[in-house]
Amino acid sequence: MKTQVKALVVGGGAVGTSIAYHLGKRGWDTMLIERDELTSGSTWHAAGLLPLFNMSYATTHIHKYSVDFYKSLEEETGLNAGFAVVGNLRMAQTEDRMDEYRLYASTAETCGVPYVFMSPDEIKAKWPLIRTDDLKGALYHQTDGYINPADVTMAMAKGARQLGVSIERRWQADGFHWTGSHWEVTCT
Ligand SMILES: Cc1cc2nc3c(=O)[nH]c(=O)nc-3n(C[C@H](O)[C@H](O)[C@H](O)COP(=O)(O)OP(=O)(O)OC[C@H]3O[C@@H](n4cnc5c(N)ncnc54)[C@H](O)[C@@H]3O)c2cc1C
Incomplete structure (x- = not known):
């Protein structure tokens, strides 16, 4: 798992994967972390x-x-x-x-x-x-x-991966602080 990226997206729902996809599309070195499984939040319940x-x-x-x-x-x-x-x-x-x-x-x-x-x-x-x-x-x-909200999220995740975005499941962001030059995120 990478420990330094230009953009870290927290949460693998419809919104997080879309952000990760679009940052990947712009060529940003991006990683998405999801504490559980992709789509396991509100996205799973949406009517679409x-x-x-x-x-x-x-x-x-x-x-x-x-x-x-x-x-x-x-x-x-x-x-x-x-x-x-x-x-x-x-x-x-x-x-x-x-x-x-x-x-x-x-x-x-x-x-x-x-x-x-x-x-x-x-x-x-x-x-x-x-x-x-x-x-x-x-x-x-x-x-x-x-x-289908879950399917479109999975499609965006696949598209993001194709653009070089890393997607790490079972990682939770517990805190973040500004060091003066960059953000440091603590994960478990
Ligand atoms: C019953 C219902 C029906 C709906 N119907 C519609 C509809 O018809 N049309 C529509 O447009 N919208 C609908 N919505 C709204 C839509 O579901 C949400 O706007 C959308 O899913 C939000 O996506 P999200 O990625 O922001 O959040 P989520 O899908 O909740 O994703 C957030 C993710 O972040 C993860 N996470 C949270 N904290 C951390 C952390 N500290 N570290 C790592 N991961 C973390 C969670 O596990 C979760 O997977 C509906 C919602 C509900 C509940």
């Missing part, structure tokens, strides 16, 4: 919903990057992360909720995220099993989908 659009302009752009990245990651690693673009239907029972969706739509338009408004009849035509008698309508984002 990937709503491309949300009300934050910056987050929407990060999500857009992720969608493109997940496609290229599969090509790069040969691992299928279960990415499925199935669409996301936000249904409204009140005019106030529809109004909220009109606000969403204006943000989506600014970010270049496609959307359509659907009437209850259009919803029914697309998904006959839905009961629409109490609906006012819906906002549909066709580019939203889901991914």
Whole structure:
């Protein structure tokens, strides 16, 4: 195990492996340590919903990057992360909720995220099993989908390793301090 690296990433969940992957991609000498197994934290419990659009302009752009990245990651690693673009239907029972969706739509338009408004009849035509008698309508984002959080983490870990990143499991960071020239991390 290396004892000196330019970047040490602590934690092998979706976020840590992504950071390690992207640092590796930039040519940084990087090591990731995980106290247990990769994906054993929150990542293991996530539903994996990937709503491309949300009300934050910056987050929407990060999500857009992720969608493109997940496609290229599969090509790069040969691992299928279960990415499925199935669409996301936000249904409204009140005019106030529809109004909220009109606000969403204006943000989506600014970010270049496609959307359509659907009437209850259009919803029914697309998904006959839905009961629409109490609906006012819906906002549909066709580019939203889901991914398997554990599988995408493993794919990023493989991609990171391919870029020269070391990944060490069963190592826990217990503390760190600044020596004046670099950070020193204590691990067990
Ligand atoms: C029930 C549920 C459903 C969710 N659904 C969604 C969803 O649909 N869509 C979505 O985008 N997000 C969802 N999330 C949120 C998502 O799971 C988290 O945002 C994401 O997994 C966080 O990743 P992470 O890498 O930061 O954390 P984690 O996956 O928790 O990873 C942290 C890792 O760090 C390790 N660690 C901690 N301390 C140390 C240490 N001192 N030394 C070494 N290792 C250490 C842990 O063992 C762990 O493996 C959901 C979360 C939950 C719980």
